[in-house]
Amino acid sequence: MLELSSITKCFKKSCVINDISLSLPKGLHLLTGPNGAGKTTLLRILAGVIAPTTGQVSLNGMFLPNDSVRFKAHMGYLPQNFGIYPEMTAQKFLKYFAELKGIPAAVASAKVEEVMDIAQISSFHNKTLRDWTKGMRQKVGIAQGLLNDPDLLLMDEPLSGLDPEERFYFCNLFSQLSSERIVLLSTHIVSELTALADSIMLLHKEKLRFKGPISVMIDTARSFVWRAILSEGEWNDKKNELIVSSLRADKGLYEIRIISDVRPELTGVCSVEPTLEDAYIYLVSQGDSK
Numbered sequence: 001m002l003e004l005s006s007i008t009k010c011f012k013k014s015c016v017i018n019d020i021s022l023s024l025p026k027g028l029h030l031l032t033g034p035n036g037a038g039k040t041t042l043l044r045i046l047a048g049v050i051a052p053t054t055g056q057v058s059l060n061g062m063f064l065p066n067d068s069v070r071f072k073a074h075m076g077y078l079p080q081n082f083g084i085y086p087e088m089t090a091q092k093f094l095k096y097f098a099e100l101k102g103i104p105a106a107v108a109s110a111k112v113e114e115v116m117d118i119a120q121i122s123s124f125h126n127k128t129l130r131d132w133t134k135g136m137r138q139k140v141g142i143a144q145g146l147l148n149d150p151d152l153l154l155m156d157e158p159l160s161g162l163d164p165e166e167r168f169y170f171c172n173l174f175s176q177l178s179s180e181r182i183v184l185l186s187t188h189i190v191s192e193l194t195a196l197a198d199s200i201m202l203l204h205k206e207k208l209r210f211k212g213p214i215s216v217m218i219d220t221a222r223s224f225v226w227r228a229i230l231s232e233g234e235w236n237d238k239k240n241e242l243i244v245s246s247l248r249a250d251k252g253l254y255e256i257r258i259i260s261d262v263r264p265e266l267t268g269v270c271s272v273e274p275t276l277e278d279a280y281i282y283l284v285s286q287g288d289s290k
């Protein structure tokens with residue numbers, strides 16, 4: 001179990017996270033929120049890269065910073081903007097990381113082969129990383145996170161740079177991995193993950209605005225979502241007053257989904273079932289109005 005107890009993080013100018021407590025069991029957990037909400041900051045605290053201003057983090061009874069070495073031996077972490085050494089091949093790079101993680105030399109080579117296979121990068125083993133695309137480098141980053149078979153896998157936007165087919169593969173991989181460990185991914189909302197995740201947390205304005213199953217998050221927006229089809233003139237008149245969760249323009253007509261606690265005064269407006277994107281916009285707008 002990963003336990004966060006009253007975590008607050010303030011930088012010189014302001015606080016980014018304010019008094020967050022939660023317990024995460026084995027499973028796939030998503031951390032989402034607008035840009036700058038503090039997702040990376042929270043993951044860096046959980047990875048022991050930075051210390052919280054106040055509060056405690058523990059994994060299966062190991063506390064940061066006192067049990068830092070043991071804690072980190074049980075953790076895999078993909079930081080945002082994962083850096084690579086361009087002159088190394090993926091194999092060399094992963095062997096170097098295996099050494100840093102204290103994986104015995106006798107098993108390191110086999111482990112490197114295994115994680116390269118899992119991350120689907122085995123066929124590129126001869127190329128130096130300088131020649132790899134962003135997506136391929138991201139896969140090396142995911143692979144290094146798996147080297148020590150961690151109980152806690154922290155991944156900061158692991159799907160960025162991956163194409164739809166790769167995203168589908170890695171979402172399923174994270175889901176499989178989560179049957180035996182705690183997997184926490186920071187991500188913008190990705191449809192592939194919604195059917196797989198056990199819980200979602202929405203971080204906004206220092207607080208967790210939601211934590212729980214995705215179906216429950218979707219339900220928070222029930223009866224606050226509306227659909228309308230507007231002419232270009234109506235759209236231009238109204239667009240600055242509305243909270244719009246999606247927009248589709250076709251042949252001069254604008255099909256929009258609107259978040260509102262009262263029925264919008266628009267022609268042909270009807271109430272619709274919420275989606276996860278609607279619930280996200282609804283909860284962020286609630287946070288904005290506080």
Ligand SMILES: Nc1ncnc2c1ncn2[C@@H]1O[C@H](COP(=O)(O)OP(=O)(O)OP(=O)(O)O)[C@@H](O)[C@H]1O
Nearest residue numbers: 011012016033034035036037038039040041042080
């Ligand atoms: N070391 C630091 N010193 C000062 N401010 C910082 C530091 N690290 C992060 N911040 C600030 O904390 C806030 C949250 O940043 P963070 O990167 O954690 O957000 P995020 O939710 O991951 O954003 P994004 O989705 O854009 O990656 C930002 O305003 C950022 O400028």
